Amino acid sequence: MLFRRLFLCALFVGVLTGLFDSLVQRWQVVPLILAAEVLETAAESAPRDGANSAGSNRVHADGAVHNHDAAWEPQPGLERTAYTVLANVLNAVGTALVLMPLMAFFNRQRGAAPLSLQTGYGAVLRHGLLWGGAAWASLFVIPALGLPPELPGMQSAALQARQLWWVGTALCGAGGLAMLFLIRAKWRVLGLALLVLPFAIGAPENAGGLYAGLSPEVAVQLQDLASRFAVATAVASALQYLLLGALCAAAVARWLSPLLETAATAPATAEVSS
Numbered sequence: 001m002l003f004r005r006l007f008l009c010a011l012f013v014g015v016l017t018g019l020f021d022s023l024v025q026r027w028q029v030v031p032l033i034l035a036a037e038v039l040e041t042a043a044e045s046a047p048r049d050g051a052n053s054a055g056s057n058r059v060h061a062d063g064a065v066h067n068h069d070a071a072w073e074p075q076p077g078l079e080r081t082a083y084t085v086l087a088n089v090l091n092a093v094g095t096a097l098v099l100m101p102l103m104a105f106f107n108r109q110r111g112a113a114p115l116s117l118q119t120g121y122g123a124v125l126r127h128g129l130l131w132g133g134a135a136w137a138s139l140f141v142i143p144a145l146g147l148p149p150e151l152p153g154m155q156s157a158a159l160q161a162r163q164l165w166w167v168g169t170a171l172c173g174a175g176g177l178a179m180l181f182l183i184r185a186k187w188r189v190l191g192l193a194l195l196v197l198p199f200a201i202g203a204p205e206n207a208g209g210l211y212a213g214l215s216p217e218v219a220v221q222l223q224d225l226a227s228r229f230a231v232a233t234a235v236a237s238a239l240q241y242l243l244l245g246a247l248c249a250a251a252v253a254r255w256l257s258p259l260l261e262t263a264a265t266a267p268a269t270a271e272v273s274s
Contacts, residue, residue, distance in 0.1 A: 013100075138174040
């Protein structure tokens, strides 16, 4: 019963947040991606240093040659938009499935009153915004300090190396923030070490730089787009996680806390009656 309600709440929160995030991306982020794709196409069709402009093969950071004609990708227009919305919704649902149990668990561990609408909508909203801000810092801000958001045409390190570093950094960020702000023991200062650890290891980088192989004109235009893209994605993700946190807190207060309180008092009631 509890898991079923948790899943339904996460689905509800995820759909609302994913649709909102898709709208914000369409307004702020997508135009920059499309502009970068135009530059990437123009750069690939132009002769490069030692490259054959007639072919569609391209050497990536992992040293392999990939045929872009053979790679599947959504068609521009409705299909691409639909896959983007689906990805945003699934990402929001998955994050909500993690965030809501953490809210309820740490609230109970700290001895605070259960998150409930009876405490006031303002308290629930503040609680959700704090958790949403923490999720934004863990899943976007801290990883982006080492691996900034990339546009089409930018050269990056091998995909697997970037994925491993991002996952490790997100975990260290979440663990470090949790230790600093949710644990009262003196050893919580070790959370600072967790926050620094990924950067001490170092983020994977492309040996030739982000704009390797591009003409100076294209590199300058892409660099300008990348600066605007970093700001746009930061704003879009902040709005996404703040809304997600607020909706998760409201769902916990409205639908999960009463069920948790019933489950907690049921054994005591049964023991007294026996």
